[in-house]
Structure formats: C-alpha cells, structure tokens
Amino acid sequence: MRLQLALLSSALLLPGCSRSSAPKPPAPTAYGIQIAEVSGGKQVAAVGSALPQPVVMQVNGADGNPVAGALVSFRGEGVDFNPAQALSDASGQATAAVRLGSAPGDYQIVAETPKSGGGSAAVTLRETALGYEQKLGSEVNDKYCNRCHDNESTPERVSNFDNLSPAPHLYTDGATYNRISDADLLNIIARGGPALGKSPQMPAYGSTLKPAEIKALISYIRAMADPPYQTPGVKYGK
Numbered sequence: 001m002r003l004q005l006a007l008l009s010s011a012l013l014l015p016g017c018s019r020s021s022a023p024k025p026p027a028p029t030a031y032g033i034q035i036a037e038v039s040g041g042k043q044v045a046a047v048g049s050a051l052p053q054p055v056v057m058q059v060n061g062a063d064g065n066p067v068a069g070a071l072v073s074f075r076g077e078g079v080d081f082n083p084a085q086a087l088s089d090a091s092g093q094a095t096a097a098v099r100l101g102s103a104p105g106d107y108q109i110v111a112e113t114p115k116s117g118g119g120s121a122a123v124t125l126r127e128t129a130l131g132y133e134q135k136l137g138s139e140v141n142d143k144y145c146n147r148c149h150d151n152e153s154t155p156e157r158v159s160n161f162d163n164l165s166p167a168p169h170l171y172t173d174g175a176t177y178n179r180i181s182d183a184d185l186l187n188i189i190a191r192g193g194p195a196l197g198k199s200p201q202m203p204a205y206g207s208t209l210k211p212a213e214i215k216a217l218i219s220y221i222r223a224m225a226d227p228p229y230q231t232p233g234v235k236y237g238k
Helices: 002-018 132-149 182-191 211-224
Strands: 034-039 044-046 055-060 071-075 080-082 085-087 093-099 105-114 120-130
Touching: 034 105, 034 120, 055 071, 055 105, 071 093, 085 093, 120 132, 120 211, 132 211, 182 211
Parallel strands: 044 120
Antiparallel strands: 034 055, 055 093, 071 085, 071 105, 080 093, 105 120
C-alpha cells in the first residue's frame, strides 16, 4: 500500500516537473550605461558552424570605466549562444561563443545590458553565414584573389595590396562593388581589368577558373559587401 502511494505521488509530481521554466539569468551586482564591442563582429563562417572567434562585449559606466558584475544578454534569430547571458568580469567584459543558423546570409546579433534606472543599452553586430556556392567562392578568393584584395598579411600569405597603384578594392567595399553588375564583374574576372576600362594590373582568370568558380566568387563578393548588397529589383522590408 505504501509503495502504491509513493508511486502515485511521483506520478502527480511529474507533470509539474515537465513544465519547468527556462534558466533564470544571473543576478547583476552592478549596472552600466553603455555596452561596446571589443571583438567578434563582421565574422564569416559556413552555415550551421561556429564563428572562428567568440563575441566579446564590454560594459562601461558613466565615468567611462568598465563595470564588473553587469548582466549581458545575447540574442539573434536563428543563432545559438554559449552562454546566452553572463555577468561582466573584472575588466567589464562578457564573452559568448556563437553558432550561426542553417540558412546562408547575414545574421544580426544583439548584445544588451540593463541600466539601473530602467531601459537598456544595446549593440547590434553583423555576422555572415556562407552557403555552398559562397564557400566555394571563399576558397577561390583564398587561392587567387586575397593576395591583392586583402591589405593584411598573414603567416601563410604576404599581401601585395600596398605595392599596387591604384590600390585594389577590398571585397568588403560594398560602396564600390554594389554598383557593379554581376555581368560586369564576370567580365572583369574572366577577361581582366582592361576589358571594362579598369586597372591593367587586374589579370584575366578566364583560362584559370571554371565558369562555376567565377560565379561562386561573385556570390562570395556579394556576401562580403559592407554595406550589404541588395539584389536589383528586390524590395527589402525595413
């Protein structure tokens, strides 16, 4: 009889347990008035994968000094954060690892901290997820393009950017590339700069790259554009 009662009590408790709420955020011990990006914005990764570097935010007070113990929350549609909420450390910073969603394109990340008098301070960051074609374009860029179109040298690659005049445009230069049609970009890549009256230092890659690789490179350039590229004829909601 006692065993039956114990089993009945356990069964009655189970429904309540299944409706447990989401974990509560850590309780802040201090508040700031400003949140700023330290690092992690404008990163690129394949769809469904983690960003190469974590997102690091800093909370500052009215005097401009970092605030420890302030709550920082991370949110973004289709994005996973680890952790989604954290308290700032002794340097006023909070860090989150970010995994992008399964759809290619831009993802907006919002980092937010509450203010002591009410309201909150927030910063929005842009991250980019590359689909299959854009990933192929990234590989083409790494092999053939970024020695000239990237102004930063790495241990694997010495940039030739500063040796060229006029200087090549970075692929993030949306102000320039967004004004060039796909057809003109294809001609420049395949036939070289002189084909459209551009710099003769831009060589022709038509005999080096397959048409699919050129198309993928253009898709990658569109994905990297800042400000973001908008497809002609498509209306974007605000």
